[in-house]
Structure formats: C-alpha cells, structure tokens
Amino acid sequence: MSSLIRIATVNIFETATSLTDNGDAIAGYPLDRIRDRDCTKLYQNYVTNCGITASGGISAMAADALIIGAGHSLAGQSWSHNSGLNGTDWTARASGVGPAGTGVICAEFASVAAAYWYFYVAGIMTHQLSELFLTSIYTFPYHADRASSEPGLRLNVKSEETSAGSERWIEYGAARRTWRYEFPAVPATMADTVAAMINALGGVKPFYLCDHTGTWIWGNATDPVVAREITSLTGEKSFTLNFREAI
DSSP states (O other), X not given: OOOOOEXXXXXXXXXXXXXXXXXXBXXXXXXXXXXSSOTTSOEEEEEEEEEEEEESSOTTOEEEEEEEOTTOOOBXXXXXXXXXXXXXXXXXXXXXXXXXXXXXXXXXXXXXXXXXXEEEEEEEEEEEESOEEEEOOEEOSSOOSBOOXXXXXXXXXXXXXXXXXXXXXXXXXXXXXXXXXEEEEEOHHHHHHHHHHHHTTTTTSXXXXXXXXXXXXXXXXXXXXXXXXXXXXXXXXXXXXXXXXXX
C-alpha cells in the first residue's frame, strides 16, 4: 500500500526575530538564505563547529520535525538540533550523521514549543545549507483515491509558428515532475485543514510534500485547494491537490 501524503508548509525560522550564527557567513552566502524558501541559494560559513540560533516570536509555535533541504554539505558530518528556554541550556531533539549525497533529510521528534532553537554541525569545513525548515508535519489521515506510481511531467517549453508556417520550440528550463492527488470523499476537517494550509501560501511559497512513495519533495501547489461539500448528510468533502516540484 502506498504511504499517506504528508505536508509541511510553515517554517518557524521565518518567524524568528533573531537569527544568528557563531561565525561569519562567506560573502555572497548570507545566513538568511536558510529561510528564504529558495533551495538554489545557499548559506555558507567556514568555522569550527557551526551553530545557528533562532529566537524571538516563536515560543508559541510547536515543531515536530526539521527538514534539511537538498544542497547541504552534511555528508559524513555529525549534526544536532536542540531546543531551549534561555539560549544557554539545550535539550537535544534530533541528531545524526549526514548520509552520502546532498539530498533532503527529514528528522522527526516529539512535538515541542520552545523560545530558542539551536542547530549545530561539528567539524572544520565549509558548512553549506540551503533551507532549514523547522516545522510541524500534517499527515493526511486518508489515502488519495488516485495516486500515480510515477509522477507526471510539465514541460517548460513554448512553441511558435513563423510567418512562413514553420514551427519552432523555445525551451525555458528543465521539465518538472508533477503529482495529482484526488480525495473524492473525506471528512470536512481534513479537507478544510489541507485547503487552509496550502492556500495560505498563495501559490508563491514552496513547501515540502512527502508523496505516496515516502519521498520528500520541494515544490508548489499549482492550483488552490478547493474543499467542496459532496453531501450534507455526512458532511464529507472532496478536494484535489496538484503539486509541482521546484528545481
């Protein structure tokens, strides 16, 4: 059976009024890039044992996962993610050694709200990160009715016809994978929750989706999620989630 769909749309680091590191970011690779929702822009810092602290305006926001975006330099490096009440004493929430490659890492832990968060990487190296996404994951309680085993493709190509009748194509970028998940009859609370979470982003902010194969993907909803009532007897609703990866 396929995995339940999961989404993470809020990054607590975006809300923090204070975001600091323990060294100097390399010129052209500022710290704010870990929360700009652009995985193509990187943060870099050359320092022994890199630490990033977030605080201010986040104490009421619970988190149960840290998603480390693709493009990091954590392969073989020990890292930990910690919460605290005062910025001095820390409780470890997640830790590990980065796997081979630069792909997405999702570390989950028991839900907790904290006034301070501290991400730490050991070792002397050029530390590199794209997105640090501190979030609360929503797992769909029901499977999609229709989930393709292979994603579709959306071509980034435009065709034009010349005055002589010849046709030519302009490729603006790489093709992107797409996913379509249909939920024809689910509890209203589920449909309304998904619609509220995704539509709050306005289509302009990418987020993380864990697809039916259990793979985390960074991308956008291509259409608003519309929760439609299908019967007043049970209160069930239907909705469709169209998603496209961001490259």
